[in-house]
Amino acid sequence: MKKVNIYFNRWFSVAFHYMNLIRNNEDGIPVQIFATHPDIRHMSLQGADVAGTEPALEGIEYVQFCVDFCRRNEIDIFIPRLHMMDIALHAAMFDAIGTKVLVCRDLDLLEMILDKGKFYSKVKDSGIMEIPDYHVVDTAEQFKAAYEDLAAKGHEVCFKPTETEGGLGFRIINNSRSPIEELFGYVTQHISFDEAYRVLSGVDSFPALMVMELLEGYEYSIDCLADENGRLLAAVPRRKDNGRLRIMEHIPELENIAKRVAETYQIPYNYNIQMKYGGGVPKLLEINPRMSGGLHVSCLTGINFPYLAVKSALGGEVQPAEFAGDILASHIEQPMIMRIHDESAITDSVN
Secondary structure, eight states: OOOEEEEEOSOOTTHHHHHHHHHTOTTOOOEEEEEEOSSTTOGGGGGOSEEEOOOOOOHHHHHHHHHHHHHHTTOSEEEOOTTHHHHHHTHHHHHTTTOEEOSOOOHHHHHHHHSHHHHHHHHHHHTSSBOOOEEEEOSHHHHHHHHHHHHHTTOOEEEEESSOSTTTTOEEEOTTOOHHHHHTSOOOSEEOHHHHHHHHTTSSOOSOEEEEEOOOSOEEEEEEEEOTTOOEEEEEEEEEOSTTOEEEOOOHHHHHHHHHHHHHHOOOEEEEEEEEEETTEEEEEEEESSOOTTHHHHGGGSOOHHHHHHHHHTTOOOOOOOOOSOEEEOOOOOOOOOOOOOGGGGHHHHO
């Protein structure tokens, strides 16, 4: 049986787990996994059979690098993270060489999802789920007005860039901070309004920020699997508990939100809906049109999200999947000897 060649461009360290989940698939399909990253010692590359460095390029030049890599290594499936929008924009270049790209091809939708401000506005109009009170600002005076409006409504306030990943740039406004205690304590996400306003006032404008109500309830990541047409096949709500504990549990209102998102936006393959409760109501934080950082934990339900997306992209039949009951999970560090990749096997592809 011919091996299926699968390529990951620059991913997070957890891609190590995605690669192994695909490799150890339940159908016994043989795969060969390729990966590139600027750092040849990056942890994600430890899950690859063949790995190499990638250049610091953007736009069409980066896309051309990926196309050349896929052509020379006869890649069947490309699972991108870095420069996803540029890759989606030029998906036809991959079609021309026979490489299937696991990316949302609805460019307007993808652009909107990647900009939280635009997406919140669209979700608010659709009414398919609740969103926090928020303002999008790009000047210090707008920031001040947004903060005062939210505070007047009784909200604790936080802010983060409209275009970012994970917790980058997230701050909580806390006017009761003790700078001396923080100096001797852990690095914190808290900042006073005066300090934030002073920093933002130092420039005429800045990249757009979302200033929003701080939600204090449980936060859930709903890992979703859909076919290439966006038909929902699986959804697993996952939340952090104390310390390293993670809980996958059936929450009907969150599962219904996943269904409505799928029906409305038809996002293909793997994606993640982040919700957080406020006043007993789940409210949207963001949608990531890719595998989430904790997806490998959700796979403990028995649903192999990364492989089933690959199987669907290859034209295989994937049935809707559910998990039986709630699962409590955790993790511990496991030391390992790093494997040094031989880049000579793909030298032509990365030069």
